Amino acid sequence: MKAKVILLERRPQGTPTESDFRFTETEIAAPAEGEILLKALYVSVDPYMRGRMSEAKSYVPPYQLHKPIEGGVVAQVVESRHEKFPEGSVVVGNLPWQDYCLSNGNGLSKADPNLAPLGYYLGVLGMPGLTAYFGLLDIGRPKEGETVVVSGAAGAVGMVVGQIAKLKGCRVVGIAGTDDKVRYLKDKLGFDAAINYKTAASIRKALAEACPNGVDVYFDNVGGPITDAVYSLINNFARISVCGQIAYYNATELPVGPRVESRLLIHRALLQGFIVTDYAPRFGEGIKALAGWVKEGKIKYEDTVTEGFENIPRAFLGLFKGENTGKQLVKVAEYKG
């Protein structure tokens, strides 16, 4: 059979465009012994993928030119010659941007459609949720009564960070880029304050008002001038968890900015980068905690779902325009229970 596939046509220069991708078809054989044929249901688009589109070595290898892009996908088994994954079961894992694909099951885990909406397995119960969980609790180590600031607060990671921090008894301040997002953070997710960095006359002043006791923990998804403003308010022994730097993912030159070391020194502060997959041995712990909080209604969750395989590149490009609230997914097909 033929499957639709999206290839990396060329390496983006600066901000990616639709012409960096190419739609084509690929021939798929029937599953051999030990293989499964998968039908994609939900495809995840994530900011980190921008890094893999460049040639530069990073913590994940670059995508190859003229090969399928790959990333987080929820898929249903439509034909199985693999004991562990019977026909009709649902899996989540790193898979190519294809409507159908073959897999030997390596690296896939099962997703239970009765436990949570299937898209959650790419969000609060997937990499974004785990990123929030470990980055906040292991590096940020928030203590009751402290002030936690999160940038990219209405994103898939940020909204979970803020809610976990609330569960820990912190004052939580979110930074986001639209008034709708700001309202959502305050009214729906219980953030103590939220700032629209695009409309604030001075982001530093707005932050100072929102953080009368300074900043003890900063969960940084964005970098750039927003981060500079937060740094100016850190308290002694502050912890800064560097999760993402979306401000620079499309940068073509080495970004410069205020040097941070003197400030870290004066405040005895910690700045640490992390990558969620380093916590793989503890994913079970994280998923259990997150699933519990979601079930008890202590963590609310939302995703932005775009429909249609043909819209995957466009949904990816939207990430850099701040279009999504929460996790951005593309729904490719309906789950058949």
Next chain:
Amino acid sequence: MKAKVILLERRPQGTPTESDFRFTETEIAAPAEGEILLKALYVSVDPYMRGRMSEAKSYVPPYQLHKPIEGGVVAQVVESRHEKFPEGSVVVGNLPWQDYCLSNGNGLSKADPNLAPLGYYLGVLGMPGLTAYFGLLDIGRPKEGETVVVSGAAGAVGMVVGQIAKLKGCRVVGIAGTDDKVRYLKDKLGFDAAINYKTAASIRKALAEACPNGVDVYFDNVGGPITDAVYSLINNFARISVCGQIAYYNATELPVGPRVESRLLIHRALLQGFIVTDYAPRFGEGIKALAGWVKEGKIKYEDTVTEGFENIPRAFLGLFKGENTGKQLVKVAEYKG
């Protein structure tokens, strides 16, 4: 009696000059009950003092204008009405830049002239040694076989950092500013490699050659382009201990440079500032370890001693010209045993 004293005459703009200081005399009464009259033997001049000469709030309060500068001093008790400090005993503590002064003993500790040369109590057995000990072992956490880079390597802190790292089985690379210092680090202190940043054609290239396996721990005393070069070579899970930023102590504008966050993220690296006094509850542990290593000859130690009370400001200014190897002291008077 009259004592000589050095006042802060004005707050330095940029690099301090001799005219920022003023020599004068002050009247000292005879010690009251519970007081001691101290004669200064050794006065410490340290880069961090530059910060206290500015008005800006930092981790130690600014010096007051037209008041004595103060800092680490080894002094001998010449008259005592204090049980704990009999006449003839030697103390170390934070004292004014005076040839004689009164004290009630608060914050002073005793120094044993038989255990180590008295200047050591301002160096390897004092704040610089403790700074090296805690900054390297608590934040850097070097493991056997790792590569440790230290900047300001021939300074009071740096030379101890490098030798402790050698004791821990690391490859140790020092960065310093003269060929004499480089030779000293390699030939006398056992550093595996040392680089003269002033003569190296490319500091980055010289470092890459000296660190064929990358950099696991960086103990940063300087900041600036040297630090940028080290950052370019860090390994995954590197630890950077920010101890000093002498490159900026005289800066009149906020320094800018390459942003570090993306690199910290890619390498899951840690950058942490610290101040030795935060470790005060553990000073006993540090001094015991350092004194043991010095006694066993495992840590070699050197200081640069300038003679004469009148040369204290000049010795301080020399710190910013890289004049000293090891701890810079001023000998004010002879110990009388």
